[in-house]
Amino acid sequence: MIEVTSVSRHFGSISALKDVSFQVGKGEIAGLLGRNGAGKTTMLRLLACFFPPSEGLIKIAGLNLETDSLAVRRKIGCFLEKAPVYPEMRVVEFLEFVAKLKGISRAVRTKAIAEVIEACGLGEVRYRIVGNLSKGYRQRVGLSQSLLGNPEVLLLDEPTSGLDPEQIIEIRDLIKGLASRITVLLSTHILSEVSQMCNKIIILEKGSIVADDTLQRLNALLHHGAALFSTQIESSAGQVVERLNEISGIIKVQLARAVSPYISNYLIEAAAEVDLPVELCALAFKNKWILREIRQVDMSLEEIFVELTTKEKLQP
């Protein structure tokens, strides 16, 4: 649905984006992450047809962004950072204005507006002047205009900033609900939001892509193909670490914490091809240990983000 191929964007001598390529398929929610100045907003502006790329090709729904700009804009909905709106207009007036600009026919306009008002919880304030609304409501108005016209691709720049926790949950549920039939590209600084909502993560650093994958695969890549497990073993005989090291494919075993004289937690790093739970069960049976817990430990998105944006580019 979104195809970005070797895209660069220069502003004078500054390169905001350098040879960026990624794809987001239909039904996917992709999180666009990066530090301030990494190029996220420039990427969104390119996708929103605000300005063309200096080099490269962007296609949305199979349409070339440069040659079919108007057609592309009929298929996208954009929520811009800070949710710019006309402060002197009433909510309904603003949405009618947007609906007219989006070319929504008079026959379905009223219904379309009513739907987005309902979806974004704007019923109470529909006749209020936008400039008099709280930041949270203005944010919702901004989101509602992006949803008008049933866009096939939704570009969202910090959509939940300024909302209270209840509103954040509502908006996240709304976006997740939409994602079954449309494509969403979500730019945000809230990493927990990305790990909860997105099935794909794109990380930009200094205008280049340093990661483009699922959270699980990024974990594996960062462990260089290894998997990390945490286990709790009860043994009266001791020498657990030595026995664990005997398993073929074990990279490292570390005693994490002694819970009692007989019960301890261990961190085990094993090669990806090792089926550690099975091997561990067999070893526990053989040594008469009680295997109280075993689970795979993933890096948090925060850890992945820091790892990728502070170290060299990840080559999948």
Add this chain to the structure above:
Amino acid sequence: MKICAIFTKEFRSYFVSPTFYVVLTTFLVLSNYFFYTDLIFYHWMNIKGNSNPIEGLFVFYFNDLRFTLMLFMPLITMKLLAEEKKLGTFELIATYPVRDGEILAGKYLSCLAVFILMLAVTFLNFLFLSFLWDSFGLQALLAGYLGIFLLGCSLISCGIFISSLTENQAAAAMGTLGIFVLFWFLTWNEMIASEAFLNVLVRFSLFDRTEYFFKGVIDSKDVIFFTLFIFFFLMMTLLSLKARSTWVSQK
């Protein structure tokens, strides 16, 4: 349809702005004051035996109206694009399937509609004197208004261009006024320019181009000049809109 939506939104936005009411009221007070003083002068000329309304009333009144427009048009055009830039809303409407030309047309026409409204109110003065129309020559009066209308259209096109260059409305107004004043004084350079050069400058002097209209003469050269002037600044504005990297809100 989209031009109509932008036109309606812009036109309404004037009437929710307190600034606009102040500008409108001041414009009407001044233009009516000028009409009153010019009419008194015309009456005095009548007593003296010179009763030509074109020389005695129209030229004086339209010259005053022209001066008033020079002062007030920047205040009408300043918000057209500078406000969008400041609010970040241009970035928003640029994501909709709307051409830059449609945005510009909607905004230009809305400002034009406000200007026509202002002119219409000044025309009321002449309606009160309609019993004199036979001696007036209605055609001369309409020619004068055509000159003022074309001048207004030109000032709006210049004003909208300056408004596209900044997000600060005050800066847009001052910049526009500066250009208008430059056009006003363009031919007041007898001491520094040769006669030949002054003849060239006169051709580009926006305000001097209205002289014939005020005397009841419609010269096609003047109409073409105004048309080209309007076209030039609208094209410049379109180019300014296309330079999108400058349209990112700094707010």
